[in-house]
Amino acid sequence: MKRNIFMYLFFFAVLYIVYQYVSAKKYFEKETVKIEHLEESNVRLNDSIETLTLNNLDLQYFSLENNDDALAYYDHLQLENPSRYIADKLLETNEQKGNNPLIPYDGMSGAPMKINKIKILNHKWIIADFSDGKYWGELMLEYQLKDDLGVDFTVLDHLLYTRN
Numbered sequence: 001m002k003r004n005i006f007m008y009l010f011f012f013a014v015l016y017i018v019y020q021y022v023s024a025k026k027y028f029e030k031e032t033v034k035i036e037h038l039e040e041s042n043v044r045l046n047d048s049i050e051t052l053t054l055n056n057l058d059l060q061y062f063s064l065e066n067n068d069d070a071l072a073y074y075d076h077l078q079l080e081n082p083s084r085y086i087a088d089k090l091l092e093t094n095e096q097k098g099n100n101p102l103i104p105y106d107g108m109s110g111a112p113m114k115i116n117k118i119k120i121l122n123h124k125w126i127i128a129d130f131s132d133g134k135y136w137g138e139l140m141l142e143y144q145l146k147d148d149l150g151v152d153f154t155v156l157d158h159l160l161y162t163r164n
Contacts (some may be wrong), residue, residue, distance in 0.1 A: 003027045008035075029141070030089075063083075063120070063121065064082065064083045064086075064121065064122055065083050067122055069126075070122040071073060076145070077118075083120045085149075086126070086143060087118045087120060090102075090126065090128065090141075090151070090153065091115060093115065093153070094114045099113045099114075100113055101117070102141065102153055102155055103130050103137075103139065104125065104155065104158055105130075105135075105160050107137060107159055108132060108134070109133055112132060113131045114127045115130050115139075116136075124143070124144075125140065125142055125143070126140075127141075127158075128141060134163075135162055137158060138158070139155055
């Protein structure tokens, strides 16, 4: 009788061990597949980050902040951030009532034309976007930052996009 009980316990233990082994093996295989998918995803994400970083560097190529030769023109002025200072001076031209005086177009939607976005290319040129809320265009500006920290802007060229 005792021998039968031990035999049943032994078979039960063997069945339990086999069940645990199969269950653990399936779980391990499932987790391995998950890890492989995550590793593939990680590689794709790292590639995307690298591509975005290179694209960002390309976009920053024409930028006063990243042009040491152009920034050298302003060393004697002791400005902490020349790009921000020049952009602020350009945005101050928006404060006048009506259209911005640098924009050679009148607002056509009832609102005045104002400068929205500014890209300072170097120590001499700026590209700016303008709009009246419905119509928009771009300006190519030349600027001169003077020793008294005044800034003179000259419109080199402009365009107004047509609406379809």
